[in-house]
Amino acid sequence: MSEADERAPRRRQARGERRITQLLQAAATVFCTAGYTASSTNAIAREAGVSPGTLYQFFPNKEAIAVELSGQLLQEMEATYGQVFTPENARLPLDRLIDAVTDPFIEFNKSNPVFLALIKGPDTPGKLAEDHDVLHRSMVDSVIELLAVRSPSMSPAERALVAQMCFTQFKAGLDLVVQQEGEAREPYVRELKSLLYRYLAPLVGTEAVPEAGGGDQSQEQQDRGKQQAKAAPGASLGAH
Amino acid sequence: MSEADERAPRRRQARGERRITQLLQAAATVFCTAGYTASSTNAIAREAGVSPGTLYQFFPNKEAIAVELSGQLLQEMEATYGQVFTPENARLPLDRLIDAVTDPFIEFNKSNPVFLALIKGPDTPGKLAEDHDVLHRSMVDSVIELLAVRSPSMSPAERALVAQMCFTQFKAGLDLVVQQEGEAREPYVRELKSLLYRYLAPLVGTEAVPEAGGGDQSQEQQDRGKQQAKAAPGASLGAH
Amino acid sequence: MSEADERAPRRRQARGERRITQLLQAAATVFCTAGYTASSTNAIAREAGVSPGTLYQFFPNKEAIAVELSGQLLQEMEATYGQVFTPENARLPLDRLIDAVTDPFIEFNKSNPVFLALIKGPDTPGKLAEDHDVLHRSMVDSVIELLAVRSPSMSPAERALVAQMCFTQFKAGLDLVVQQEGEAREPYVRELKSLLYRYLAPLVGTEAVPEAGGGDQSQEQQDRGKQQAKAAPGASLGAH
Amino acid sequence: MSEADERAPRRRQARGERRITQLLQAAATVFCTAGYTASSTNAIAREAGVSPGTLYQFFPNKEAIAVELSGQLLQEMEATYGQVFTPENARLPLDRLIDAVTDPFIEFNKSNPVFLALIKGPDTPGKLAEDHDVLHRSMVDSVIELLAVRSPSMSPAERALVAQMCFTQFKAGLDLVVQQEGEAREPYVRELKSLLYRYLAPLVGTEAVPEAGGGDQSQEQQDRGKQQAKAAPGASLGAH
DNA sequence: TATGAATGAGTGTTCATTCAT
DNA sequence: TATGAATGAACACTCATTCAT
Known part of the structure; x- marks a missing residue:
């Protein structure tokens, strides 16, 4: 039971990390294509193949x-x-x-x-x-x-x-x-x-x-x- | 008569040019505040105190x-x-x-x-x-x-x-x-x-x-x- | 003087008729190009080479x-x-x-x-x-x-x-x-x-x-x- | 688990299809009232009691x-x-x-x-x-x-x-x-x-x-x- | 967790019409 | 008479974000 308690969150976190990577890759693509200002969160979600809601579960x-x-x-x-x-x-x-x-x-x-x-x-x-x-x-x-x-x-x-x-x-x-x-x-x-x-x-x-070893620092400076x-x-x- | 024909249109243009100045000033303000991409024509018109339609009479x-x-x-x-x-x-x-x-x-x-x-x-x-x-x-x-x-x-x-x-x-x-x-x-x-x-x-x-006047241009080049x-x-x- | 009083209106009416013709031709062109519903009064005026205000002086x-x-x-x-x-x-x-x-x-x-x-x-x-x-x-x-x-x-x-x-x-x-x-x-x-x-x-x-002259109408009907x-x-x- | 995975998306679609029906009914009403050309997407959304954005989630x-x-x-x-x-x-x-x-x-x-x-x-x-x-x-x-x-x-x-x-x-x-x-x-x-x-x-x-079953098709043609x-x-x- | 439906103010733009000149 | 500037509500459509499921 305690094992399950530990594993489940880890799995979730793992999935979460994958989602985040997915989303960030999509964001990179969209930012490059459209520029930062013109990029929309919906477009990023679409590019990542997830729903807008999912995006907002990882990024505010x-x-x-x-x-x-x-x-x-x-x-x-x-x-x-x-x-x-x-x-x-x-x-x-x-x-x-x-x-x-x-x-x-x-x-x-x-x-x-x-x-x-x-x-x-x-x-x-x-x-x-x-x-x-x-x-x-x-x-x-x-x-x-x-x-x-x-x-x-x-x-x-x-x-x-x-x-x-x-x-x-x-x-x-x-x-x-x-x-x-x-x-x-x-x-x-x-x-x-x-x-x-x-x-x-x-x-x-x-x-x-x-x-800059022991001595002669001033000389280096001079040089x-x-x-x-x-x-x-x-x-x-x-x-x- | 022909004088009036020439003057009349100019008066209109005068008002129009005033508006254009006004709109350009407003645009300058908005561009500075929001950046070019995020600036909207409606915001410019609002800043200029005119309706959106007016803006579009002067700028496509x-x-x-x-x-x-x-x-x-x-x-x-x-x-x-x-x-x-x-x-x-x-x-x-x-x-x-x-x-x-x-x-x-x-x-x-x-x-x-x-x-x-x-x-x-x-x-x-x-x-x-x-x-x-x-x-x-x-x-x-x-x-x-x-x-x-x-x-x-x-x-x-x-x-x-x-x-x-x-x-x-x-x-x-x-x-x-x-x-x-x-x-x-x-x-x-x-x-x-x-x-x-x-x-x-x-x-x-x-x-x-x-x-590069009269003489010795090559010398200048050399120099x-x-x-x-x-x-x-x-x-x-x-x-x- | 009375002559002038009569001529001026006539001239104006003549000009008006010309304007109306002009506008109607423009309207015909625009209606054909865009369809009636999609035609705009501004477009008609533009096609006629007059201002929107002028159009509304002749048509409500x-x-x-x-x-x-x-x-x-x-x-x-x-x-x-x-x-x-x-x-x-x-x-x-x-x-x-x-x-x-x-x-x-x-x-x-x-x-x-x-x-x-x-x-x-x-x-x-x-x-x-x-x-x-x-x-x-x-x-x-x-x-x-x-x-x-x-x-x-x-x-x-x-x-x-x-x-x-x-x-x-x-x-x-x-x-x-x-x-x-x-x-x-x-x-x-x-x-x-x-x-x-x-x-x-x-x-x-x-x-x-x-x-249908005098007689024989019923015969025609029969025929x-x-x-x-x-x-x-x-x-x-x-x-x- | 896999059952839930399949059911969940369907539920969404059910709501969506209800909306689509609703929107199509509204569109029918508006098209009839205003004619096709004069019908606006906003009017259809209004008639359906939804926001313009909702309409555009189902129809481009x-x-x-x-x-x-x-x-x-x-x-x-x-x-x-x-x-x-x-x-x-x-x-x-x-x-x-x-x-x-x-x-x-x-x-x-x-x-x-x-x-x-x-x-x-x-x-x-x-x-x-x-x-x-x-x-x-x-x-x-x-x-x-x-x-x-x-x-x-x-x-x-x-x-x-x-x-x-x-x-x-x-x-x-x-x-x-x-x-x-x-x-x-x-x-x-x-x-x-x-x-x-x-x-x-x-x-x-x-x-x-x-x-045109078995025989005599040409005869039928003649007839x-x-x-x-x-x-x-x-x-x-x-x-x- | 993930979905996708929903929002409503926003975008750029057009319109029939009015009004000062 | 004619202009063209002005309007403001409307258009088609998008957005970041929220929410029920």
């Missing part, structure tokens, strides 16, 4: 679906490509760092185009706090950590600023990339990486950063300072 | 409103800030060129925040061709012309690529800027300009470009070539 | 347009084909009588296809009293007169019944005819005439009817009675 | 309602009066054939006046293909089959022509009949039957047609040929 509204989908996507991405925002990556030469971070997202977006739809969020302003901001915030935070590892001397405020810029530009660039068809995408990818490289070079240096000066002399011109 | 649908509004905004911006994409601006030092182009848009967007909503367009994928593409395309084209003046040696394909990147990044950056409140915006503006500067420096040089090489050595690193 | 509503159009059409048809429902025609041999009455309408409908739309009326039941019934009633009355001339012995009630049947069937047959394209119409016309012929033959006789018996022996079978 | 649009209603009506008619277009009926004496076919329709239309509204269809020209054409075409086809049984020597083209004429005339006659009130209808019914009788007599003969010649000598007069 459309936003919750987007939030959950974002979480699942992020999780899936990590499972597929391993941790992207690792300290090891943070210390790579800049070009390799950019590859290490952007390639997985670009690749991932090819098989899960809903990823872009979610990080872009709805065109409705103000309403974005609840919803796709989960994804947004977590990714910006990851970039901030990356910066903290690579450039510990940078102020938290500047880190936040730079991280937001990076993520925003990557998002916009990815959007531009996926608007291209087939082979036309590659030049856009390269251009996006160039942009990030040139933007970051004077801020975080171009060369690999050795792990990187030089790199920066060399890498982008334009950065010393006024505001630029 | 929502897209037409967006198109007209885009046109009016561009016109208004030009009236306020003058032509922005001029050959003279194209030949300025890069930092001043960027100021000359971005400042009016940023400034203008402060009093007309619908501008951003329009260039962002609906979040519906694929459907963007008809309406806000007017704005989009015209601005990208303007950037292409700017590049053509400043860097005639650049291939058309590259010009298109770079112009799209610039516009896309500016759009995204502006979005980021307006998400900030009050004084917090300024650092974002500066960062956006830095980004554009560093991105463009190796492509179009940082210094003023003399007008800029040198600038570029000096400005961003990182550009020679692999794909970056 | 859509029905009034249909009524007036019916009148004009009837008038025009008479002007074109002469009086169709004449006592002379009534006395022709039946086949020639049918030709004399139906051919003008069929011909006329080729150049004025709105004719059919009007005699068919809207598919809305009950509302037809005011509107196209003018045309309908006047035509049924004409058929009744024809019968009265040709078969004075027929009771008024029977005349009414037969006239209505004739007109109804002609209307329906004409509808069938115009649904055919080009040369396919001719067989339908012939079939329609056959139908009318066979229907009427036992009722009004097939041969010419001499004018026609014989014709009928010969023409359609089936008519004596029960209800048929 | 107005036409679908008409189609379904047509189907139900034909089915109901068959359930009430049995098959009407049977080979047995086709071989009856003409007067009894006409009774056998027309009486059920006339009778049925008394309790289901929407039947006429549906076979009349919208007054919009050209647009009639989709919806009520189901009814129209199926009935014309039935008449064609009747003719095929009764007069196998008739060419397919002629059968089609005659069937269309019969159906058209019956439709128009029925319309005329229902415009009359109470007892006034009977004479119109008789007149309509006379008309059909006289029209068809020379084409399909007036007498019963024995089934009917004679009947025809005798029945309507007018048929040999020119076009008539």
Whole structure:
């Protein structure tokens, strides 16, 4: 009896998880086809082959679906490509760092185009706090950590600023990339990486950063300072 | 008699044009509040204080409103800030060129925040061709012309690529800027300009470009070539 | 002065008549294209190149347009084909009588296809009293007169019944005819005439009817009675 | 368990089918009151006492309602009066054939006046293909089959022509009949039957047609040929 | 748990008609 | 006389969400 009591709920939970997966896949399809704002819960339920009522047993509204989908996507991405925002990556030469971070997202977006739809969020302003901001915030935070590892001397405020810029530009660039068809995408990818490289070079240096062991940290800082000066002399011109 | 025949119709049009202005203002408000996709024609009419039928006497649908509004905004911006994409601006030092182009848009967007909503367009994928593409395309084209003046040696394909990147990044950056409140915006503006500067420096040089007058045009080209090489050595690193 | 007083109104009336003609032509076009029920006054005004307000200065509503159009059409048809429902025609041999009455309408409908739309009326039941019934009633009355001339012995009630049947069937047959394209119409016309012929033959006789001069009217009646018996022996079978 | 799985969905359908019946009845009422073209889906929903959304869960649009209603009506008619277009009926004496076919329709239309509204269809020209054409075409086809049984020597083209004429005339006659009130209808019914009788007599003969069993079919054909010649000598007069 | 029926305010759009000019 | 702007209820149809089963 007690066994049955335990098993039944588990079965139900298992079924529930399957339903949720089903619904999230359907939501991904619909979001991609129609855009987030224009997607309807009825359409998602239909796509999932379940009734509207069933959908509302797992999600209280459309936003919750987007939030959950974002979480699942992020999780899936990590499972597929391993941790992207690792300290090891943070210390790579800049070009390799950019590859290490952007390639997985670009690749991932090819098989899960809903990823872009979610990080872009709805065109409705103000309403974005609840919803796709989960994804947004977590990714910006990851970039901030990356910066903290690579450039510990940078102020938290500047880190936040730079991280937001990076993520925003990557998002916009990815959007531009996926608007291209087939082979036309590659030049856009390269251009996006160039942009990030040139933007970051004077801020975080171009060369690999050795792990901050015992001593001599100041020297590393100095080195990187030089790199920066060399890498982008334009950065010393006024505001630029 | 013939005078009256001519005057009478104009009076009607005057009232009509007043309504159109009213409706466009209402549309601007609604687009900003709700986003383009979620804005309804009925909401616009309500905001304008007219009946739905009245709206449809002047605009056949929502897209037409967006198109007209885009046109009016561009016109208004030009009236306020003058032509922005001029050959003279194209030949300025890069930092001043960027100021000359971005400042009016940023400034203008402060009093007309619908501008951003329009260039962002609906979040519906694929459907963007008809309406806000007017704005989009015209601005990208303007950037292409700017590049053509400043860097005639650049291939058309590259010009298109770079112009799209610039516009896309500016759009995204502006979005980021307006998400900030009050004084917090300024650092974002500066960062956006830095980004554009560093991105463009190796492509179009940082210094003023003399007008291609009588002699020695090839020499000027050479000079800029040198600038570029000096400005961003990182550009020679692999794909970056 | 008194001249001016007289001329001005006349000019206005002349203009008015022109406007009315213009509007009626437009209405004819629209009725034919969209059907009566689906035709809108705005569409008629647009087709006529005038404003909705102008239309309502001449017609209080859509029905009034249909009524007036019916009148004009009837008038025009008479002007074109002469009086169709004449006592002379009534006395022709039946086949020639049918030709004399139906051919003008069929011909006329080729150049004025709105004719059919009007005699068919809207598919809305009950509302037809005011509107196209003018045309309908006047035509049924004409058929009744024809019968009265040709078969004075027929009771008024029977005349009414037969006239209505004739007109109804002609209307329906004409509808069938115009649904055919080009040369396919001719067989339908012939079939329609056959139908009318066979229907009427036992009722009004097939041969010419001499004018009812002084004497011998009863003889004529007898003759026609014989014709009928010969023409359609089936008519004596029960209800048929 | 599997039983419950099967029963549950059926219960839902039961409620749904009740609603469908309700909606179709409401549609019948509205079509009769307002005519097909002027009937609105909202009005049907209102008449059925449900919300517009409910209607659209069962029917995608107005036409679908008409189609379904047509189907139900034909089915109901068959359930009430049995098959009407049977080979047995086709071989009856003409007067009894006409009774056998027309009486059920006339009778049925008394309790289901929407039947006429549906076979009349919208007054919009050209647009009639989709919806009520189901009814129209199926009935014309039935008449064609009747003719095929009764007069196998008739060419397919002629059968089609005659069937269309019969159906058209019956439709128009029925319309005329229902415009009359109470007892006034009977004479119109008789007149309509006379008309059909006289029209068809020379084409399909007036007498019963024995089934084409073993021998001597050609003789039967001959007999009917004679009947025809005798029945309507007018048929040999020119076009008539 | 899952269904699918139900809702009712919402969408974009049209209409016959009126009214100020 | 004629305009064209204005109306507001109506249209066909959709939506996120709820509820009885």
